[in-house]
Amino acid sequence: MMILEVNNLKKIYTARHAGNNVQALSNVCFSVEQGEYVAIMGESGSGKTTLLNILAALDKPTSGDVLLNGKNIVSIDEREISAFRRNNLGFVFQDFNLLDTFSVRDNIFLPLVLSGKKYEEMEEKLGPIAHKLGIEDILEKFPYEVSGGQKQRTAVARALITEPKLILADEPTGALDSHAADGLLKLFDELNGDGQTVLMVTHSTKAASHAKRVLFIKDGEVFHQIYKGSQTTEEMYQKISTTLTLIATGGGKNE
Amino acid sequence: MNSLFYPKLALVNIKKNSKFYFPYLLTCVLTSGMFYIMCMIAGSEGINSMMGAEAVSFILMFGTIVIGIFSVIFLFYTNSFLMKRRKKEIGLYNILGMEKRHISMILLYETLITGAGTVAAGLITGILFSKLIFLLLYKMIQFKVPLSFYISGFSMAVTCILFFGIFFLALLFNLWQIKLTNPIDLLKGSSMGEREPKSKLVIALVGAITLGAGYYIAITTESPLKAISLFFVAVLLVIAGTYCLFTSGSIVLLKFLRKNKAYYYKTKNFTSVSGMIYRMKQNAVGLANICILSTAVLLMISTTVALYVSMDEQLETRYPTDISLEFFDFKEDMRSKVIEAVNSAAESQGRKLFDLKYYDSISVAAVLEGNKFETENVDFYNESKLFALMFITDEDYSRLTGKNISLRENEAVAYGIHGRLDDSFEIFGEKYNIIDYADSFPVEGMGYLGTVYCFVVNSDEFMSMSAPSEYGSSNSFQGIKYSVSFDFDGTKDEKIAFADVIFDELSTIKYSGDNNDDNPNYRFYVESRQRVEDEIYALDGGFLFLGIFLGFLFLIATVLIIYYKQISEGYDDRERYNIMQKVGMSHKEVKDSIKSQIIKVFFLPLIMAIIHIAAAFKMVTRLLAIFNLTNVLLFAKCTAATMVVFAIIYGIVYSLTARVYYKIVK
Numbered sequence: 001m002m003i004l005e006v007n008n009l010k011k012i013y014t015a016r017h018a019g020n021n022v023q024a025l026s027n028v029c030f031s032v033e034q035g036e037y038v039a040i041m042g043e044s045g046s047g048k049t050t051l052l053n054i055l056a057a058l059d060k061p062t063s064g065d066v067l068l069n070g071k072n073i074v075s076i077d078e079r080e081i082s083a084f085r086r087n088n089l090g091f092v093f094q095d096f097n098l099l100d101t102f103s104v105r106d107n108i109f110l111p112l113v114l115s116g117k118k119y120e121e122m123e124e125k126l127g128p129i130a131h132k133l134g135i136e137d138i139l140e141k142f143p144y145e146v147s148g149g150q151k152q153r154t155a156v157a158r159a160l161i162t163e164p165k166l167i168l169a170d171e172p173t174g175a176l177d178s179h180a181a182d183g184l185l186k187l188f189d190e191l192n193g194d195g196q197t198v199l200m201v202t203h204s205t206k207a208a209s210h211a212k213r214v215l216f217i218k219d220g221e222v223f224h225q226i227y228k229g230s231q232t233t234e235e236m237y238q239k240i241s242t243t244l245t246l247i248a249t250g251g252g253k254n255e
Numbered sequence: 256m257n258s259l260f261y262p263k264l265a266l267v268n269i270k271k272n273s274k275f276y277f278p279y280l281l282t283c284v285l286t287s288g289m290f291y292i293m294c295m296i297a298g299s300e301g302i303n304s305m306m307g308a309e310a311v312s313f314i315l316m317f318g319t320i321v322i323g324i325f326s327v328i329f330l331f332y333t334n335s336f337l338m339k340r341r342k343k344e345i346g347l348y349n350i351l352g353m354e355k356r357h358i359s360m361i362l363l364y365e366t367l368i369t370g371a372g373t374v375a376a377g378l379i380t381g382i383l384f385s386k387l388i389f390l391l392l393y394k395m396i397q398f399k400v401p402l403s404f405y406i407s408g409f410s411m412a413v414t415c416i417l418f419f420g421i422f423f424l425a426l427l428f429n430l431w432q433i434k435l436t437n438p439i440d441l442l443k444g445s446s447m448g449e450r451e452p453k454s455k456l457v458i459a460l461v462g463a464i465t466l467g468a469g470y471y472i473a474i475t476t477e478s479p480l481k482a483i484s485l486f487f488v489a490v491l492l493v494i495a496g497t498y499c500l501f502t503s504g505s506i507v508l509l510k511f512l513r514k515n516k517a518y519y520y521k522t523k524n525f526t527s528v529s530g531m532i533y534r535m536k537q538n539a540v541g542l543a544n545i546c547i548l549s550t551a552v553l554l555m556i557s558t559t560v561a562l563y564v565s566m567d568e569q570l571e572t573r574y575p576t577d578i579s580l581e582f583f584d585f586k587e588d589m590r591s592k593v594i595e596a597v598n599s600a601a602e603s604q605g606r607k608l609f610d611l612k613y614y615d616s617i618s619v620a621a622v623l624e625g626n627k628f629e630t631e632n633v634d635f636y637n638e639s640k641l642f643a644l645m646f647i648t649d650e651d652y653s654r655l656t657g658k659n660i661s662l663r664e665n666e667a668v669a670y671g672i673h674g675r676l677d678d679s680f681e682i683f684g685e686k687y688n689i690i691d692y693a694d695s696f697p698v699e700g701m702g703y704l705g706t707v708y709c710f711v712v713n714s715d716e717f718m719s720m721s722a723p724s725e726y727g728s729s730n731s732f733q734g735i736k737y738s739v740s741f742d743f744d745g746t747k748d749e750k751i752a753f754a755d756v757i758f759d760e761l762s763t764i765k766y767s768g769d770n771n772d773d774n775p776n777y778r779f780y781v782e783s784r785q786r787v788e789d790e791i792y793a794l795d796g797g798f799l800f801l802g803i804f805l806g807f808l809f810l811i812a813t814v815l816i817i818y819y820k821q822i823s824e825g826y827d828d829r830e831r832y833n834i835m836q837k838v839g840m841s842h843k844e845v846k847d848s849i850k851s852q853i854i855k856v857f858f859l860p861l862i863m864a865i866i867h868i869a870a871a872f873k874m875v876t877r878l879l880a881i882f883n884l885t886n887v888l889l890f891a892k893c894t895a896a897t898m899v900v901f902a903i904i905y906g907i908v909y910s911l912t913a914r915v916y917y918k919i920v921k
Contacts, residue, residue, distance in 0.1 A: 058837070082841030089839075097834045101451075101529045111839050113525045119516045142451060158838070 002067075003165055003197050004032040004055070009064035011050050011220075024050040025061070026220035032166070032199060037192040039211035040201045041244070047220045052170055052201050057085050069165055086111050090159030090167040094174035096151045098143040098158075104150075105139040108157045115162070122161075129157050133187065149180030156187065160196075167191075169200040173207050185210045205244065209237035218247060261357075265364035268344075274822065275340055279333050280373050282815050286326045287377025287418045289808055292385045293319045294410040296392060310790070311396060311797040318801045322808060327421055329812050332544075334425040336819050338432060345433065359430050366429075370422035374415055381414070382406055388804075395563070396796030397789070452536035454510050455503040462499025469493035473874040478641045482877040489874065493867060494547055501543035505535045505859075522844070526835065527852040534824060534856055541820050546860035548813045549905070550867045552806045553897055557868070558875060559802030561893035562795045565884050570791060573883040574784035576610065578754055579740040580761070583778045593739055596760040601743065604753050611741040614651035614698060617720055618736065619644050621682065628682040643707045644682070647698065648714040655697035660711070662690075668711040670696040676708065683720055687712065698738070747785050754783035795882075814908050817857070821912040825919030832920055849920065857909050865898060 009028040012021050024047045032038050042048045053059035055066060057073050066073050068088060076084055091097075098107045105126070112122045130136045133153045138146050143154070152172060159167050169188070173181035181204075189210055192198055200211060208214050210233060216224040226243060228236050269276050297315035348358055392398075469492030476482045509532045513519050519528055535542075562569075580597075582589060594613065601608050621628035621642050628644060649662045660668065665686060669676060670693040679688045687710070696709045712720070745753065758781045832845050840848075872894065876887050884890065 079841065079843070082836075082839050082844065086839030091837060093837070097837055099529075099831055099834055101533050101831065106525075106529065109520065110525070110835070113520050114522055114838075114840055114844065116522055117520075119520045122520065 001034040002031055003034045003036075003069055004199070005065075005067040006030050006055075007065045007067075009051070009054065009066065010062045011047075011054065011059075012062045023220055025054075025064075028064070028217070028220070028222055030215055030222050030225075032197060035192070035195050035197055037188070037198045037210070037212045038200070039208035039214045040199070040217060041203070041205075041208050041214055041240070042217035043248075046217045048201050048217055049170075051217065052168060055199070056089060056091065056168055057081050083115070086115055086162060088165050090162060090164035092152070092155050092159050092167065092169040092172045094171035096143070096148075096155045096175070098151055098154060100143055102142075103139065104135065104141055104143065104146065104154050107143065107154055108139075108161055110158060111162050125161050125163075126157075129160050132190075133157050147180070148176050149183055152176060152180070152184055153187070156184070156191075160191070165197065167196060167198045169198065169202075171202055171204075172200065173202070173204055181207070205237055205240045208240050209233050214240055214243075216243060216247060223247065261360045261364045262368070265361050265368055268361065268365060269369065272337075272341065272344075275337055275819075276369075278815050278818055279337060280369060282333065282811060283330060283369070283373035283418070284377045284380060285811055286322070286330065286808065287374050287414055288381035288384065289804065290319070290322045290326060290417065291378055291381030291407075291410050291414045292388050293322055293804065294413050295381075295385055295407040296389065298407060298409060299389075299405075310794045314794075314797040314801050318804060321805060323417055325808065325812070326417065327424075330421050331425060331428070333815065333819070335428070336823070338429050340823065342436075355433055358433055362426060362429050362433070366422050366426040370419060374418045377418070378411055378414060392796070392800045395800050397792040398796075451532065452506050454507045456507060458499050458503035459507045462496045462502075462504050464496075465492045466496025466500060469496055470870040473871050476874055476877060479877045479880045480641070482874050483881070486874060486878060489871070493550075493870075497546055497863065497867075498540070498543045501535075501546065501860075501863075502539040505539060506532060509535065523847070523851060526848045527855065530828070530831070530848075530852055531856060533827075534852075537827070538820055538824070538856070541816050542856065542860050545813050545816050546863045546867075548809045548816075549860060549864035549901065552809045552813070553864060553868050553894070553901055554871065554875070555802040555809075556806045556901075557890070557894040557897040558879065559795075559799040560897065561879065561890040562882060562884055563799040564893065565886055565889055566791055566795050568886055568889070569795075569883040570784060570788060572885055574782060574787065576612075576740040577742045577750055577784050578757065579738065579782045580757070581780045581782075582737040582739075583734060585737060585779075590737055593737070593761065597739065597741070597757065600753065600756045600760045604749075604756055606743045606745055606749070606753050609742045609744075611739070612655060612698070613737070613739045614647055614655060615717070616651075616698065616736050616738060617646045617717070617734070619682075623680075626677055626680050628680060630682065645698075645707070645709045646712055646717060646720060647709070648717045649711050650714050652697070652711040662711065662713045664713055664716055666690050666713065668693055670694075670709040671707070685716070685720075747788075750785040751783060754781060754786055757781055810904065813905075817908055818912050818915070821853075821916040822919065825916040829920050846917075849917070853909075853913060853916065857913075861902065861905055868894060868898065 007029055009025050010023075011025040012023050014021050028047075028051060040048060040051065050059065054061050057076070061074060064074070073081075073084065098104075099110070102110065108126060108129075109122050112125070126139075130139060133156060135150060135153050135157060138150055138154075143151055146154070152175075156172075172188075173184055176184060185207055188198055188200070192212070198211075200207065202208055212228045214226050214228075214236075215222050224243060224247070226236075226239055231239070293315065297312060297319050345358055348361075349355070469489045472485050472489040472492070476485055509528055512524070512528050513532070518524055580593065582593065590613070594611075597608070597611075600606075619630050621630045621644055623629075623642055628642065649660055649668075652668070653659050653661075662668065665688060667680075667687040667689050668691045669689045675692060676689065679686060681687070693709075693711070698709075743750070743753065761779055761781065828849070832840075832849070835848075836842070836845060872891075876890055879885075879890060
């Protein structure tokens with residue numbers, strides 16, 4: 001089943017004063033199947049962040065469609081968009097985006113509280129997630145009292161608790177040390193193993209090598225993609241590096 | 256380095272930080288201007304030559320001192336706020352290679368520029384507005400002497416010394432702060448204090464107890480004299496309680512709310528409760544300041560307005576007749592001589608007398624114990640069950656009222672303003688049965704002492720009461736008082752002139768066959784309503800003037816604190832709301848959450864201030880009774896009107912500053 005479908009996405013930023021337009025996305029097309037684990041790679045300025053913002057319904061494309069579970073999020077009414085985002089998408093950010101005024105538990109509850117869920121229901125949902133993520137002991141602590149890895153696990157728990165159709169991760173390992181990053185990637189593997197669809201945007205070859213499919217973006221277009229298939233993570237890592245080198249040295253033009 | 260480098264940089268800094276600096280500078284200008292005006296008026300010659308000058312100049316002196324002290328505290332407070340906000344900028348200078356002494360130079364120049372600029376602007380504003388303020392004061396105190404407007408060098412000097420002193424101290428404080436910290440701390444400076452505040456139950460408890468004690472005193476104090484001595488105790492207790500409750504009580508309460516899961520995990524409470532816990536840590540003192548300043552404004556304006564509005568009523572209460580005469584320690588034949596003297600004075604002045612009343616009375620303050628009035632060693636200031644008692648004879652009562660009554664020994668007719676006694680009472684060792692209660696009484700007692708009872712007794716008994724040698728230690732017992740009161744025709748000046756004639760006539764009364772050593776020192780008092788009229792106008796007008804002046808100053812302070820609170824919170828909250836939007840909070844939800852949070856935090860001090868006023872109401876009416884303002888309804892109206900006007904101003908300030916806040920958060 002197709003969970004995400006992106007058709008001919010185009011985004012042009014218009015500078016306020018000069019007629020100097022910047023084309024961030026020229027023509028992006030791709031789709032994500034239910035239960036897939038997709039990484040999107042690309043250099044700075046390739047349009048990764050723009051793409052993610054549009055997928056997250058935080059930004060509107062100039063043209064093109066984004067179908068999430070068959071529903072076009074580009075045309076959703078402004079008033080419904082927050083609720084839609086809350087119910088269908090889970091977010092994991094590079095800088096965690098946890099609120100210092102909330103305990104770990106309350107940070108995780110935030111989207112549920114915004115949806116008006118009952119406390120008992122929230123507790124029920126939190127139990128298994130906290131157990132899986134190994135954050136049961138720190139639920140009462142505050143974000144400034146826990147480590148980076150624990151913060152990111154909290155953010156993952158917050159993303160998972162609404163049982164989203166798709167998790168969007170923006171450089172999730174960017175602010176973590178290598179040990180914590182490994183832990184988080186292993187966690188993503190497990191979540192995907194349980195059937196969770198994940199879309200990750202990253203710079204990191206290592207992070208991307210955990211995905212089942214890697215899309216490469218260059219100059220606002222999907223330039224190339226590789227499937228993991230039956231390869232090991234190490235083999236995938238090699239393959240991604242080679243591809244990146246090719247793209248960087250302009251190999252694309254010779255292809 | 257170019258010698259103009261530091262002054263230039265200082266100027267640029269002030270400009271760049273104008274969002275924070277401008278209100279501060281404006282406050283400096285206003286406070287120094289107001290200080291100058293008050294100082295000048297207090298020292299002006301015109302004021303000191305008028306009727307009731309002592310009272311008015313005391314009020315103005317007091318005002319000057321209050322403004323001075325207030326300026327010191329308040330400018331220091333805003334300065335420390337500015338410094339906190341600017342730490343990052345200063346830390347950056349430090350990291351970019353400026354030494355601390357260079358930074359000190361910048362701060363020095365900044366202080367010099369702002370100090371000189373604002374004091375100069377303040378003095379100019381003060382001089383420009385002083386004429387207007389003078390007119391206002393003269394109007395309020397009904398002072399008809401031509402305006403004596405001038406520029407006071409002395410006041411200018413005092414203003415300069417005070418405000419340069421404040422700026423100098425603030426500079427020292429800032430330099431000290433910079434000396435203490437290292438660049439990394441400076442960089443982080445304004446983002447420190449993110450930890451969740453601990454709930455300090457003990458302080459919250461202390462706050463509740465002190466506030467409760469203050470309220471208790473305010474509500475239970477009955478005697479006006481006691482109210483004087485306890486008023487400031489109550490004020491201090493309430494201030495202490497307010498600070499404790501705002502700093503700790505609020506956090507205890509919010510954490511309690513957070514524990515209530517059904518309440519806390521609701522969309523509208525979730526973010527606001529958790530946000531407020533942090534807000535309270537940073538802003539509790541600011542909120543307490545707002546609360547106390549608001550209370551002060553409300554109290555000052557409502558009482559002074561009530562006094563001013565009721566001036567004529569006060570005169571009526573205290574001086575029901577044009578002239579009243581009182582005699583003590585006089586001899587038997589004095590009574591007829593006084594009436595003779597009054598009549599002859601009226602004749603010589605061509606005045607016509609009306610409503611001539613004369614009677615004997617004995618007044619004494621006593622404490623009621625069971626049925627017995629204790630008159631010995633009464634402590635006026637600390638006794639809560641203080642009664643003012645007045646006795647007159649049945650003869651006088653019959654003459655004054657036209658009702659013919661005749662009492663036997665140990666019988667009394669009673670009249671009480673505040674209620675009834677038992678059937679009998681004991682005083683000076685005699686027991687009296689109350690055979691009847693009067694609905695009204697022809698003469699007035701000492702209302703300001705508290706509960707008043709008037710008794711009519713048998714004439715012979717009255718005489719024996721007048722010489723209670725064994726009870727002589729009563730400090731309020733003055734023996735028989737002979738009172739004469741009357742109205743008469745004529746203009747105000749004629750009435751004052753007549754009062755003077757009466758005074759001279761009475762001074763020359765001789766006892767028949769008296770050899771002057773016998774009792775040369777009989778005492779008498781002449782009270783002329785027209786004579787005190789001007790003094791009361793001056794006093795109440797002076798109070799109103801001071802009330803409005805200080806009220807305005809405190810209002811400015813309140814507004815400024817609110818403004819700074821909004822900006823600093825805006826910057827703190829921006830990041831939080833950003834995150835919440837990413838997690839799935841809509842624009843509208845963000846706006847609603849901000850609104851509910853700000854409104855709660857914002858109107859808390861106002862509501863608290865109104866509760867303070869409500870609690871203080873009774874005590875203040877007791878105090879106003881000393882000024883002969885007994886019209887509680889009038890005071891209630893003034894208080895209510897003041898509250899409404901203040902709440903409206905507060906609301907306007909809120910909506911204006913909330914706009915600044917929204918702009919920052921967006």
